[in-house]
Amino acid sequence: xxxxxxxxxxxxxxxxxxxxxxxxxxxxxxxxxxxxxxxxxxxxxxxxxxxxxxxxxxxxxxxxxxxxxxxxxxxxxxxxxxxxxxxxxxxxxxxxxxxxxxxxxxxxxxxxxxxxxxxxxxxxxxxxxxxxxxxxxxxxxxxxxxxxxxxxxxxxxxxxxxxxxxxxxxxxxxxxxxxxxxxxxxxxxxxxxxxxxxxxxxxxxxxxxxxxxxxxxxxxxxxxxxxxxxxxxxxxxxxxxxxxxxxxxxxxxxxxxxxxxxxxxxxxxxxxxxxxxxxxxxxxxxxxxxxxxxxxxxxxxxxxxxxxxxxxxxxxxxxxxxxxxxxxxxxxxxxxxxxxxxxxxxxxxxxxxxxxxxx
Amino acid sequence: xxxxxxxxxxxxxxxxxxxxxxxxxxxxxxxxxxxxxxxxxxxxxxxxxxxxxxxxxxxxxxxxxxxxxxxxxxxxxxxxxxxxxxxxxxxxxxxxxxxxxxxxxxxxxxxxxxxxxxxxxxxxxxxxxxxxxxxxxxxxxxxxxxxxxxxxxxxxxxxxxxxxxxxxxxxxxxxxxxxxxxxxxxxxxxxxxxxxxxxxxxxxxxxxxxxxxxxxxxxxxxxxxxxxxxxxxxxxxxxxxxxxxxxxxxxxxxxxxxxxxxxxxxxxxxxxxxxxxxxxxxxxxxxxxxxxxxxxxxxxxxxxxxxxxxxxxxxxxxxxxxxxxxxxxxxxxxxxxxxxxxxxxxxxxxxxxxxxxxxxxxxxxxxxxxxxxxxxxxxxxxxxxxxxxxxxxxxxxxxxxxxxxxxxxxxxxxxxxxxxxx
Numbered sequence: 109x110x111x112x113x114x115x116x117x118x119x120x121x122x123x124x125x126x127x128x129x130x131x132x133x134x135x136x137x138x139x140x141x142x143x144x145x146x147x148x149x150x151x152x153x154x155x156x157x158x159x160x161x162x163x164x165x166x167x168x169x170x171x172x173x174x175x176x177x178x179x180x181x182x183x184x185x186x187x188x189x190x191x192x193x194x195x196x197x198x199x200x201x202x203x204x205x206x207x208x209x210x211x212x213x214x215x216x217x218x219x220x221x222x223x224x225x226x227x228x229x230x231x232x233x234x235x236x237x238x239x240x241x242x243x244x245x246x247x248x249x250x251x252x253x254x255x256x257x258x259x260x261x262x263x264x265x266x267x268x269x270x271x272x273x274x275x276x277x278x279x280x281x282x283x284x285x286x287x288x289x290x291x292x293x294x295x296x297x298x299x300x301x302x303x304x305x306x307x308x309x310x311x312x313x314x315x316x317x318x319x320x321x322x323x324x325x326x327x328x329x330x331x332x333x334x335x336x337x338x339x340x341x342x343x344x345x346x347x348x349x350x351x352x353x354x355x356x357x358x359x360x361x362x363x364x365x366x367x368x369x370x371x372x373x374x375x376x377x378x379x380x381x382x383x384x385x386x387x388x389x390x391x392x393x394x395x396x397x398x399x400x401x402x403x404x405x406x407x408x409x410x411x412x413x414x415x416x417x418x419x420x421x422x423x424x425x426x427x428x429x430x431x432x433x434x435x436x437x438x439x440x441x442x443x444x445x446x447x448x449x450x451x452x453x454x455x456x457x458x459x460x461x462x463x464x465x466x467x
Numbered sequence: 468x469x470x471x472x473x474x475x476x477x478x479x480x481x482x483x484x485x486x487x488x489x490x491x492x493x494x495x496x497x498x499x500x501x502x503x504x505x506x507x508x509x510x511x512x513x514x515x516x517x518x519x520x521x522x523x524x525x526x527x528x529x530x531x532x533x534x535x536x537x538x539x540x541x542x543x544x545x546x547x548x549x550x551x552x553x554x555x556x557x558x559x560x561x562x563x564x565x566x567x568x569x570x571x572x573x574x575x576x577x578x579x580x581x582x583x584x585x586x587x588x589x590x591x592x593x594x595x596x597x598x599x600x601x602x603x604x605x606x607x608x609x610x611x612x613x614x615x616x617x618x619x620x621x622x623x624x625x626x627x628x629x630x631x632x633x634x635x636x637x638x639x640x641x642x643x644x645x646x647x648x649x650x651x652x653x654x655x656x657x658x659x660x661x662x663x664x665x666x667x668x669x670x671x672x673x674x675x676x677x678x679x680x681x682x683x684x685x686x687x688x689x690x691x692x693x694x695x696x697x698x699x700x701x702x703x704x705x706x707x708x709x710x711x712x713x714x715x716x717x718x719x720x721x722x723x724x725x726x727x728x729x730x731x732x733x734x735x736x737x738x739x740x741x742x743x744x745x746x747x748x749x750x751x752x753x754x755x756x757x758x759x760x761x762x763x764x765x766x767x768x769x770x771x772x773x774x775x776x777x778x779x780x781x782x783x784x785x786x787x788x789x790x791x792x793x794x795x796x797x798x799x800x801x802x803x804x805x806x807x808x809x810x811x812x813x814x815x816x817x818x819x820x821x822x823x824x825x826x827x828x829x830x831x832x833x834x835x836x837x838x839x840x841x842x843x844x845x846x847x848x849x850x851x852x853x854x855x856x857x858x859x860x861x862x863x864x865x866x867x868x869x870x871x872x873x874x875x876x877x878x879x880x881x882x883x884x885x886x887x888x889x
Contacts, residue, residue, distance in 0.1 A: 261501070261505075262504075262505035262508045262509055263500070263501035263502060263503065263504030263505030263506075263507075263508060264501070264504055264508075264527055265500075265501055265526075265527070266526045266527050266555050266556060282555040282556070284527065284555075284556040287504045287505070287507070287508045287527065287530055288505075288508035288509060288532060289504075289507055289508040289530035289531055289532040289533075289562075290508075290527075290528065290530045290557075292530075292532075292533065292564065293530060293557075293562070296564070296565075298565075298588075299533075299564060299565030299588055300565075375693075378564065378587060380621070380693055381587065381620045381621055381643060381644060381692070381693065382692075383691035383692050383693070392767075394691065394766075394767040394768075395691075399765055400691060401689075401719075401721070401764045401766075402719060402720065402721075403689060403691070403692065403721075404614070404615070404618075404620075404637075404641070404643060405614075405719070405720060406581070406582075406613070406614025406615065406636060406637045406716075406717060406720055407614060407636055407637075407716075407717035407720070408614075408717070409717050409718065409719030409720045409723075410717060410718075410719060411717060411718035411719050412718075412719045413719050413764070425719070434580060435528075435554055435555060435556055435557055435558065435580045435581060436558055436580045436581030436582075436613070436614060441557060441558045442528075442556055442557060443556075445555065445556070466765070467763070467765050
C-alpha cells in the first residue's frame with residue numbers, strides 16, 4: 109500500500125530502535141536540544157513501526173487527546189518522554205510546561221481503508237518536538253516504504269495520497285509534511301515555539317496501554333511525569349467534539365475550535381492580527397466572530413459580511429473557510445486539504461442554534 | 468543544488484549577491500523545492516539565500532526560519548521568478564515571523580494563491596526591487612488573484628521601495644498594524660487598492676506611482692485589532708492617476724466597499740498629512756476623508772475611534788477627477804446624482820463625509836480637517852450624517868465651501884529608523 113513511495117526507499121540503515129527487536133536503546137533528545145537535529149528519527153529512540161503499528165520504545169509514554177487537530181483524517185500516535193528526574197507541574201487551565209530535554213513525537217498515518225478496523229497503517233511521518241533550553245524546536249521525519257527508518261525533512265513536502273474513508277469514499281489529500289519553519293506557523297505564541305496538545309483537559313481521558321486501560325493524567329502521575337494533579341474526576345475535561353455523551357452542542361463545537369483554531373486565534377498566536385479569538389474560554393461574542401467583519405481576509409470573505417452570523421452557518425465566513433480547501437481560503441491555514449465534514453456539521457449546528465442577528 | 472559559497476575549495480569568485488555576515492546559500496535554476504525550503508527553514512544569523520536567474524516553481528509555502536539579519540536575494544525581478552501557481556498549502560507564498568533585520572530583494576513572486584510575501588512581527592524589514600504579479604492582472608477575470616502583494620503586519624521599521632505590484636485582488640502593498648514605515652518609489656497598478664496603510668503609526672508614503680487600480684492609496688483604521696488608532700501618516704509626492712479599474716475584490720472584504728475611480732481615502736486615523744501629490748483622472752474623486760461609519764459595519768470595540776481628525780491636505784495637483792463616479796458602488800452612485808450641480812460639474816476633488824464625533828466640541832470644523840488647496844480645487848462636505856437614507860439625495864446635503872477648513876496644521880515629522888537612507 110505505498111501510494112507515493114519511491115521504489116528504492118528501502119531501509120539502508122537499521123537505526124537504533126528502528127527494527128523493533130533490535131538492541132535496546134535509551135530515549136533522548138539526541139542533540140536536537142542543542143539545535144542539531146539527527147538525520148533519522150531512530151536516534152531519539154522514541155518510536156519504531158512494527159507490523160503497521162507505531163510502537164513506543166521502553167520508557168516512552170503514549171497518549172491521546174480528547175479532541176485532536178484534524179489533519180486530513182490522518183490517524184495519529186503521540187508519545188512523550190521526560191529526562192530522568194524531569195516532571196511537569198500540573199496546571200488546570202494552561203498548556204503543560206515540560207522540562208528541558210523532553211521529547212514529544214506525533215506520528216501521522218493512513219489506513220488504506222478506514223472501514224477495516226485494526227488493520228495496518230501506512231505511517232507517513234513522525235514529527236518531533238524537543239524542549240531545548242531556549243524553547244521548543246521541531247522538525248519532521250518521513251518514513252521509508254518499509255517503515256524501517258524515517259529521514260529528516262527540513263524543507264517539508266506535499267504528498268499526493270489516497271485512502272478509502274469510513275464511508276467508503278476514495279479521498280485524495282494533498283498532504284503536507286511541514287517544513288521546519290512551518291512548524292512555527294502553528295506551534296507559536298507571540299513568536300516563541302510551544303507545544304500544543306498536552307493540556308489537562310485534553311489528557312483527561314482513558315488510554316488503552318499495553319498493560320491495561322488507565323486515565324492519562326492518572327498514569328502520568330503514577331509514573332512520576334506529572335506532579336500535583338488532582339484525581340481525574342476533579343480535573344477539567346475537554347469534550348470529544350463528535351461524542352454527544354461528552355458535552356452539549358456548544359461545548360463540543362467550542363472544543364473543536366479550541367483544538368483546531370485557537371493555537372493561532374488566541375490573541376497572541378499568528379492570527380493575533382485578525383481580532384478573532386476562538387479559545388474555548390472566550391466569552392465576548394464579537395471576539396468569537398459574531399457579527400464581526402473579516403480583517404485582511406481578501407477573497408476568503410466570499411461575499412459574506414461576518415465571521416459568524418447567528419442561526420446562519422451558510423452566511424458565516426468561519427464555516428465557509430472550514431469547508432474550503434483552496435490554500436488561500438482554507439482554515440486552518442496548514443495541514444488540511446480535505447474538508448472535515450463531521451466537524452463542519454458540529455460547528456454549523458452550534459451557529460444554527462445561536463439567537464440574534466447581525467445588521 | 469544548494470551550495471555554500473564559503474565551502475567551495477577552489478575559492479571561486481564570491482557571488483556579489485552574497486552580502487551577509489553569515490553563510491550564503493545559492494540556488495540555480497532547477498534547484499529542488501525541498502532544498503530551497505530546507506535552506507529557508509534552517510537559516511542562521513546573517514545568512515543570505517541567493518537565487519540565480521530562472522523560474523523556480525513551488526507546491527508549498529516558503530516559510531523562513533527564525534534568525535536575524537537574513538537576506539533573501541534574487542538576480543533581479545526580471546531574472547529570478549518564484550512561481551507559486553502550483554502552491555497547495557499556506558495562505559502566503561513567502562512567510563516570515565518574529566525576526567530582526569530581514570531583507571527581500573531582487574526577485575518576482577508570481578501567481579501566489581494568497582498573499583505573496585507576508586511578514587509578522589519583523590523589526591527592520593526591507594522589501595526592495597521586488598515584483599509581485601498575477602497572470603490575471605488587467606483582465607476581467609482576476610477576481611481570484613491572491614489577496615495582498617507585499618504584506619508586513621505588526622512589523623516595525625519597514626522599508627518598501629522600488630517594487631512593482633500588479634493584479635492583487637486586495638491591496639498591492641498592505642502595511643497593517645505596523646510602526647515606522649516608509650513606502651517609496653514603488654509602482655502599483657491593476658490592483659484593487661494600490662497601496663494601503665492600515666492601523667499603523669508613523670508612515671511615509673511618497674514618490675510612488677499608483678495608477679489604474681480601483682483605488683490609488685488608502686489610509687484606513689479598523690476596529691477590534693491589537694493596534695488601532697492609526698496616526699502620523701504622511702502621503703506626499705505620489706502620482707495617483709486613473710485609478711478607475713472596476714472593483715474586483717471579494718464582497719465582504721473591506722476594500723470591496725471602495726468605489727472605482729478613487730484616488731485617495733483616509734478612513735478614521737488622526738494626524739494625516741497629504742501633500743504635493745498629483746491626482747489625475749480618478750473618475751469618482753481625488754481625495755476622500757471619511758469615517759468608518761460610512762462602511763456601515765457594526766463594532767463593539769470601546770477603544771476604537773471611527774472618525775478622522777487632524778487631517779491636513781494641501782499643495783496637491785488635481786486634474787480631471789470626479790468626472791464619472793462609479794455607479795456600481797453606493798458612494799459612487801450617491802455622488803453621481805448631483806454631478807451637474809457641483810462646482811466645475813464634477814464630483815469634489817476633496818470630499819469630506821461630514822460624519823463627526825458627537826462628543827467633539829461644536830463648531831464648523833470639530834474634527835480639525837484642514838484643506839490648503841488652490842481655489843480651483845473643489846472641496847465639499849457631503850454631510851452623509853444628514854443624508855436621507857431612503858432617497859440618498861446628496862444634493863440636499865452637500866456643501867461645497869472650503870472656508871470651514873481653511874486652517875493649517877504643523878508639518879508631521881519625517882519617519883526615521885536605524886539604517887534608513889534618505
